[in-house]
Amino acid sequence: MKYQILFTPFKVGQVTVKNRFCMAPMGNSIGFGAKGEFSQNGVDYYVERAKGGVGLIFTGALITDMQVDPFSPVEGLSPLYSPMNFRRTAIALNERVHSYGTKIFPQITMGLGRNYPGLYAPSELPVFFDPNQKSPALTKDEIKKKIDAMVQAAALMKASDFDGVEVHAMHWGYLLDQFALAITNHRTDEYGGSLENRLRAAREIVEGIKQVCGSSFPVTMRLGLKSYIKGLFHASLTGEDEAGRTLEEGVEICKLLESYGYDALNVDAGMYDSFYYAAPPMYQPKGFTLELAKAAKKAVHIPVLAGGSRIDDPALCAKAIEEGEADAIVIGRALLADSQLPKKVESGQIEDIRPCIGCNACMNRAFTTGDALCAVNPTVLREGVYGLNKTVESKKIVVVGGGLAGMEAARVAKMRGHDVSLYEKSDKLGGNLVPGAKHSFKADMQRLIEWYQHELKKLQVPVHLNTGLDADAIKKMNPDVVFLAVGSTPVMLGFKGNDDPRVISCIDALLGKKKVGQRVVIVGGGQVGCEMAYEYAKEGKTVTLVEALDAVLSTGPAVPIMNKMMLNDLLDFHKVKVYTGYTLSSVDKNGVVIKSTKDTPESIEIAADSVIISVGFKPVPTMAKDLYGSGFEVYEMGDGSKVGNVMSAVGDAYEIARSV
Ligand SMILES: Cc1cc2nc3c(=O)[nH]c(=O)nc-3n(C[C@H](O)[C@H](O)[C@H](O)COP(=O)(O)O)c2cc1C
Ligand code: SF4
CATH class of the missing domain: 3.40.50.720 (NAD(P)-binding Rossmann-like Domain)
Structure with missing residues (x-):
């Protein structure tokens, strides 16, 4: 069988996983009911992926603490709200998942910290989604309460027949990550200062869980191996000038977590502040986290599960296992796009796999409606109720x-x-x-x-x-x-000179129907215009982007935050000259004249060999x-x-x- 290695078992602690495919945790609120139970949508979502052949499922993050963070945006999601309701539905879920030989670890979170307003952090910190607000610092007593909630939740997970538990998360800048990172942890007590101190909460969590659940109950940690930030709110496109976690520190953390008793590391990269490394859009190369995982793997004896960078190509997955870069592959969005991916790889039906296009619409939905719907798969999180029935009458x-x-x-x-x-x-x-x-x-x-x-x-x-x-x-x-x-x-504009042969529609330019010259002016800073500007600048052309509104990417269907952040940084990196608040006035023999939309219109002339119109579609x-x-x-x-x-x-x- 091709890719045979992907279908060999491996172990997390004493738990045997049947193959090398893990489903990444992908949280959503629709999968959970208001009374602290898995909803039927949630059960169907996981069962569908078990049926699709995945070896190990990590559930989306479940809230534990209900005392300290009263304003949690997902406060209804705590299994501890009603342990009885939770256990009842979790056991039913696990029975079904286990029928397929799939193992399942729920992911439990200590908290989301400064990523959202109204939540506590290790130190007073500006909130990611609203920098004008500050997350208050946790007291020692509150830290203990949060750790206790994690341990209690793990005990409930064991009693609900889960195969292990994953701790959320020293990644994406969530609370445990904020403890671990020097840039977000300014404490002077035993939870701040040295790396060991900054990892103390992570240590107390695993020790507490092992004490209550027994040493053979596996505990994994979701860990970002590198932050990719130049500072809070500033991603580092190149990964240089790291102000967060360097890979070297990431590897040190792996060793410490192993010594504390963690049974496996589920590794990825990035923070909200560098969101395009955390939830990489299509502009990122696939599998960039494998290099990081390889460094971790060299440093520890426990399994390293590599994910976080659209590792959905079976050849890439198999190579990573063969070359010892990882023990298993953790697949996220590609399993939203096609729940049956592992099964299709196993049966050699690679062409049947519906691809994830890396658009991040699912992330947008997770942030807005909580349903993590996929752009190419409308059944996500409604698998049981939104499938296809044979028609009675063929039309x-x-x-x-x-x-x-x-x-x-x-x-x-x-x-x-x-x-x-x-x-x-x-x-x-x-x-x-x-x-x-x-x-x-x-x-x-x-x-x-x-x-x-x-x-x-x-x-x-x-x-x-x-x-x-x-x-x-x-x-x-x-x-x-x-x-x-x-x-x-494409919408074409009426302006003086619009019949000039240098004026091209975005579609004709993309299809190569007309040659695009060295000096390009792109009119329209929506997603299509920005992507063209990036591509041409990358090819070495001199690119100017003109947008009538005050910011690019601010009109048309919503562009997910991570894609927006990356495109903006790419335009900057590739030196695209961006004029916002300007419209196209005319095209003449010297080039393009643009006019400010402000009260006192100012004109600028730009030399151009090609003028691409990308102002939307009708x-x-x-x-x-x-x-x-x-x-x-x-x-x-x-x-x-x-x-x-x-x-x-x-x-x-x-x-x-x-x-x-
Ligand atoms: C809708 C959605 C929800 C997510 N929720 C979680 C979560 O609850 N916990 C977590 O550790 N990661 C979460 N992630 C991150 C994924 O586990 C994964 O790291 C990310 O999708 C990148 O991996 P991929 O390229 O294979 O999709 C989420 C991702 C998505 C798309
Ligand atoms: S919404 Fe886009 S990024 Fe998300 S899983 Fe679907 S295709 Fe992939």
């Missing part, structure tokens, strides 16, 4: 448009047993994903297009390329249902009104209905196609 469905929404709708409708045909006017599937996938950092977007092509082929959906349909042609087909997924086109006019009343159902979806993003296109299409 003739015509799908107009082979972009993301059209492909998803065709896939879902065909899986349900409908008679589906897809018509695309261009010569390929993918719609606006095709130009979108052209960037060097968008390989997974290309994989997503290929995944859809593969799925549609497997399902034997007839795909008619180079076939545009008008209303009459559709009516003649006599369908039962029509899905209009006609997509969007729906392609549809023929819906010509089809209504023709005796069949008509649904509009995706960008053709309302310009959105991958999540809205896939979500729309899935919702409609699962219910026709």
